[in-house]
Amino acid sequence: xxxxxxxxxxxxxxxxxxxxxxxxxxxxxxxxxxxxxxxxxxxxxxxxxxxxxxxxxxxxxxxxxxxxxxxxxxxxxxxxxxxxxxxxxxxxxxxxxxxxxxxxxxxxxxxxxxxxxxxxxxxxxxxxxxxxxxxxxxxxxxxxxxxxxxxxxxxxxxxx
Numbered sequence: 001x002x003x004x005x006x007x008x009x010x011x012x013x014x015x016x017x018x019x020x021x022x023x024x025x026x027x028x029x030x031x032x033x034x035x036x037x038x039x040x041x042x043x044x045x046x047x048x049x050x051x052x053x054x055x056x057x058x059x060x061x062x063x064x065x066x067x068x069x070x071x072x073x074x075x076x077x078x079x080x081x082x083x084x085x086x087x088x089x090x091x092x093x094x095x096x097x098x099x100x101x102x103x104x105x106x107x108x109x110x111x112x113x114x115x116x117x118x119x120x121x122x123x124x125x126x127x128x129x130x131x132x133x134x135x136x137x138x139x140x141x142x143x144x145x146x147x148x149x150x151x152x153x154x155x156x157x158x159x160x
Contacts, residue, residue, distance in 0.1 A: 022073040023050070024100040025080070028065040030054065031091040042090045043068045046082060047075020067100055 027039070039052045047070045054066035070076045079097060082088065088095045119131070132143040 023070045025068045026100040028096040030064045031093040032062045034091045046079040
């Protein structure tokens with residue numbers, strides 16, 4: 001088995017519509033007083049904000065969550081990376097920020113969060129170049145690293 005780290009070329013992102021999915025973030029725990037304007041002002045520090053939508057009830061009252069769509073996936077990445085360093089705070093309230101997921105997560109690309117995959121059941125004679133060329137030729141991926149896991153684990157049932 002091995003792990004393959006890769007990055008998709010922008011062509012494949014556009015072809016499969018991945019860039020749109022990677023640019024949209026869910027924002028939860030908003031203050032009732034948070035508006036699109038002050039939300040845009042806050043989230044713009046990470047990149048150009050294309051759209052911000054705070055969901056509201058019929059009476060106009062905030063549902064306390066919404067969505068931010070960045071002009072590029074880099075803006076969304078910077079916003080998510082900031083979350084690892086410190087909490088996001090808007091209008092004196094700690095908020096939750098994560099990738100937006102379609103309801104029911106029916107979209108096959110919606111859960112794309114990592115650029116690493118696990119490949120198991122390989123023959124022992126498969127080498128790094130074979131793995132690299134397979135992913136680069138078939139998926140327009142740029143393989144940056146291939147880690148082979150050579151250790152075998154033996155499980156022994158001790159119940160009698």
